[in-house]
Amino acid sequence: MLKNVVVVNDFAHADGGAGKVAIDVALSLSKTYNVIFFTCVPPIDVRLKTPSIKLVCIGKPDILTDRKRWRAITKGVFDYNIRKQFEKVLGNLNPDETIVHVHTWTKALTSAVFSVTAKMNYHLVLTLHDFFVSCPNGGFFNYNEKKICDLRSLSCRCILTDCDSRSYTQKIWRMLRLLTQNHFLWKNKKLTLLYISDMCKNMLMSYIPSNVNMIYLPDPVDLVNKGMVTIDENEYYLYLGRLSPEKGIVLFCDAISELGLKGLVVGDGYLRKELEKKYPQISFVGWASGEKKERCMKNAKALVFPSFCAETYGLVVAEAKSYGIPCIVPNRCAASEQIEDGENGYIFETGNLNSLKYAIKRYETTDIKMMQQRLISSFDREALSMETHIVKLINIYNKILKS
Numbered sequence: 214m215l216k217n218v219v220v221v222n223d224f225a226h227a228d229g230g231a232g233k234v235a236i237d238v239a240l241s242l243s244k245t246y247n248v249i250f251f252t253c254v255p256p257i258d259v260r261l262k263t264p265s266i267k268l269v270c271i272g273k274p275d276i277l278t279d280r281k282r283w284r285a286i287t288k289g290v291f292d293y294n295i296r297k298q299f300e301k302v303l304g305n306l307n308p309d310e311t312i313v314h315v316h317t318w319t320k321a322l323t324s325a326v327f328s329v330t331a332k333m334n335y336h337l338v339l340t341l342h343d344f345f346v347s348c349p350n351g352g353f354f355n356y357n358e359k360k361i362c363d364l365r366s367l368s369c370r371c372i373l374t375d376c377d378s379r380s381y382t383q384k385i386w387r388m389l390r391l392l393t394q395n396h397f398l399w400k401n402k403k404l405t406l407l408y409i410s411d412m413c414k415n416m417l418m419s420y421i422p423s424n425v426n427m428i429y430l431p432d433p434v435d436l437v438n439k440g441m442v443t444i445d446e447n448e449y450y451l452y453l454g455r456l457s458p459e460k461g462i463v464l465f466c467d468a469i470s471e472l473g474l475k476g477l478v479v480g481d482g483y484l485r486k487e488l489e490k491k492y493p494q495i496s497f498v499g500w501a502s503g504e505k506k507e508r509c510m511k512n513a514k515a516l517v518f519p520s521f522c523a524e525t526y527g528l529v530v531a532e533a534k535s536y537g538i539p540c541i542v543p544n545r546c547a548a549s550e551q552i553e554d555g556e557n558g559y560i561f562e563t564g565n566l567n568s569l570k571y572a573i574k575r576y577e578t579t580d581i582k583m584m585q586q587r588l589i590s591s592f593d594r595e596a597l598s599m600e601t602h603i604v605k606l607i608n609i610y611n612k613i614l615k616s
Contacts, residue, residue, distance in 0.1 A: 215610050216310040218242050219249045219302065223321040225257040225270050227502075229455070230528040231342035234432050235316035239266060241603045251302055253295070253321035269302055271295065275320045289323065290390045296325035303333050312610045314338040319345050324394035331400040336613050339398075340407045340430075343525060346398065347420035349387035350377060352522045354459055360564060361523050361545055366420065367391070378459075399425075405613055410547035413525040428609055433602035434531045436594055441537035442511050445582050449477040449496070450573070451513035451538070453506075453529045454520075456482030461519030461543075461564070466492045468517075468569045479509045510536050515576055518542045521564050527551065534592050537585050541572050555579075557588035 220239040227233040235250075236258055242248050243265040250261055253271045261268050271294070279285035288294075303313070313335050318326055330337040345351040347366050355362045356378035364371045367388065377384035398404070405426040408414040414427065421427070452465045462478070466488060469476035476495040478488070489497050501509055516533035518540055527548025530540045534551065542548040543563035552558040559575055562568035595601055 214310060215246060215312065215607070215614055217247045217249070217306050217312070218610070219251055219306070219311065219313045221251045221313065221315040221318065221322065221326055223252065223275065223317040223319070224254045225250075225252040225261065225268070226255075227258065228254075230432065230526075231316050231340070234340070234342070234528075236261065237433065237435075237599060238314075238603070238606070241599055242606075245607075249302060251299060251322075251326075269298070271298060271321075273321065277320070286386065290386070290393050291328075292323045292325045295322055296329055299326055299329045300333070303329060303335060308333060308335045309614065312336050312338055312613065314340070316340050316342060319351060319390075319394075324390075324397045327394065327397040327401060331397055331402075334403065336403045336405075337401045338405045338407060338610070338613070340432075341409060341413055341417065341525060342432075344413075344417065344523070345391075346395070346406075347391075347417055349384060349391050352459065353416065354522045356459065359458060359521055361521070403613070405609070407609075409526040410550055412523065412547040412550060416523065426613075430602070430605055430609065431597065432526055432528050432531075433599040434528070434535050434594075434597040436535050436598055441585070441589060442513060444514050444538060444585055447512055447514040448475045449512050449514055450474055451477050451479065451509065451516045451533070452519070453479045453509070453516065453533075454518075456480050456484045456488065458484070459521050461521050462488065464519045464521075464564065464566060464569060465517050466495055467566055468519075468573060470494060471566075472570055472573060474573070477509060477512060479506065510538065513538050514581070515558075515573075516540045517569070517573070518546075518548050519569060520546055520548075522546060524548055531597060534588060535594060535597070537589050537592075539576070539581065539584050539588055541569070541576060553591075557584060557591060 220235055222232055222235040224232050227236055239248050239250050249267045251269045253273055254275045255272055276285045276289040313330050343351045344353050353362050355376040375381040399422055407428055407430045409431045450469055454460050456462050470492050478497045479501045481500050516538050518530050524546040530548040530551050533540050540552055540558040542552050542560055544560050545563040549560050552560055554560045559572040561572040
């Protein structure tokens with residue numbers, strides 16, 4: 214019988230979609246079960262400071278921001294201190310009553326967590342928020358050529374290709390980390406992978422041992438909004454996400470500015486100052502959550518999701534649809550699974566400016582109220598709610614423990 218859930222995540226705060234899901238799920242599970250949140254990088258989300266959750270935060274910087282670069286290089290592959298601390302946590306629990314659920318591990322915790330679950334024979338659940346179980350940079354993306362990579366991971370061509378955002382030396386380090394990681398990950402005899410889209414599963418299947426259990430469970434959507442957005446009264450095309458090249462922020466800004474339309478950018482990153490200078494007609498408001506994020510959503514005419522990457526899901530697209538906001542998405546990411554071209558949004562060719570502009574032009578001439586009605590009627594709010602997600606997740610946990 215399930216009694217304990219150990220939620221594992223690099224950051225003690227929501228650094229992105231995966232982090233948000235990890236924290237939200239931990240909080241929901243803590244209403245019924247003993248929940249331990251094992252994490253590494255502060256600051257700590259205030260919601261985790263609750264008696265219903267036992268928080269274990271190691272308190273070290275993530276690999277990229279660690280000023281002690283030699284420590285980052287060595288411990289970024291495998292951190293023995295993390296292993297020691299995780300052994301202490303699991304040593305006080307009964308493996309027959311416990312699920313260890315990992316969301317992220319590559320930015321701080323390392324594969325040390327997998328070595329512990331394998332050694333102590335725990336039931337391990339891993340949500341595939343990205344492609345790190347197979348791709349060295351986690352995205353099947355060539356950062357230098359700014360396009361999706363179709364090479365077989367760790368093939369000769371892959372090894373010889375400089376695709377890393379920083380350097381080829383970094384690529385070599387990432388390959389070493391991947392090999393170390395999977396040495397320990399595939400040692401787990403009680404491993405279940407949760408995939409969040411068909412594209413995610415299809416891209417990873419050939420890399421995963423045949424004896425590993427795979428189950429479909431999409432990420433839950435934050436359904437806090439009180440009503441549908443009046444899109445026909447709004448003027449802004451919305452971008453919501455990290456401001457980095459692979460997320461397509463420049464593509465968004467170019468398309469909106471060249472078409473003479475209004476854009477609203479919600480998010481932050483090292484490109485922000487440069488973008489604000491280059492595109493003065495576009496509004497940049499930084500990161501937003503809660504009421505601020507909801508206000509931004511309610512000002513949107515449409516959401517543009519311009520990512521160059523083969524995203525595993527596209528949580529922001531599902532969130533926008535929950536507000537009744539049509540979305541414009543690229544064809545080579547899992548977000549395209551949520552859109553019927555011309556029915557509840559538009560699909561454009563990944564990375565192609567002219568294709569994106571054409572999709573926006575089509576939207577400009579569309580009866581958007583009618584499109585919104587089709588979107589609302591086809592969107593299953595209950596299926597993507599946190600409540601439904603938790604029920605399905607608990608059923609998966611219990612089935613795993615009984616197997």
